[in-house]
Amino acid sequence: MRETVNIKVTEPNYTAITGVTFSQVDAWFGHTRRDLKMDIIYPENPEKPCPCIVWICGGAWVQMDRSAHLAYLAGLARSGFVVASAEYRTSNEAVYPAQLVDIKSAIRYLKAHSGRYHIDPERFGVMGESAGGYLTAMAALADDPAFDAGDYLEYSSRVQAACPWYPPADVTGFPYPSPVEAAASPESLLLGMNVMLHPEEALKACPVSFVTKDAPPFMIIHGIDDHTVPFSQGEILHDTLEKAGCDVKLIAIEGADHADRQFFQEEIWQKIAAFFHDKLDA
Secondary structure (H helix, E strand, O other): OOOOOOOOOOOOOEEEEEEEEEEEEEEOOOOEEEEEEEEEEEEOOOOOOEEEEEEEOOOOOOOOOOOOOHHHHHHHHOOOOEEEEEOOOOOOOOOOOHHHHHHHHHHHHHHHOHHHHOEEEEEEEEEEEOHHHHHHHHHHHOOOHHHOOOOOOOOOOOOOEEEEEOOOOOHHHOOOOOHHHHHOOHHHHHHOOOOOOOHHHHHOOOHHHHOOOOOOOEEEEEEOOOOOOOHHHHHHHHHHHHHOOOOEEEEEEOOOOOOOHHHHOHHHHHHHHHHHHHHHOO
């Protein structure tokens, strides 16, 4: 059987590049250096430069895999974005704010190479889950120049929209049974201090402490039945942003636990794409 078809070209070609080095950091007790890498999905021949979304993987700051969700990120890219999934140092490699420094380095790298990947450097969003949700919020809110270090410092790390999933927003509000359990918590390992014994210092490293009226638009997604990062964490970030007069929306998913399957359904990804198109499209 033979079939001849006439295909109308309406979409660009998309390419995925994995393992792109965007920064080098100290490793092995400061004696060596290692690459930080990202995966990038971008259109080869778009009609105009595209907004870019930086994805940040979760894992309690002790593990992360930048390639774990590429199947979903490819779908997001094909809805009209460049999508980059960036690596960051885990808490056994470096304590806060190293992780935030790494994400801001990734954003600056992408802006510096915007022509190569057909990115509009003035239209950046950031999104991540759990520990990555924390870094998403911090990347959007924390604009202290001290968090920008490394290469491409002539470029800004500011973003224009943020979508954190189940983010730890105020770690001092976590229900630790005792200081002993708190000492071994992911939050304490990240910050290099027992957050139960040092609540004031810990709060200074939390997204809620960086909220100002100049924050970019936020869409927070959180499961109501989250047993790892309580739903109240998403609520407090929403309420703090709203009180400051910011553009913010909280999507509460009924029956969803931490990183549950509901977050990976097409309905949620359509909401995400619509949010970023609304906030980033010129």
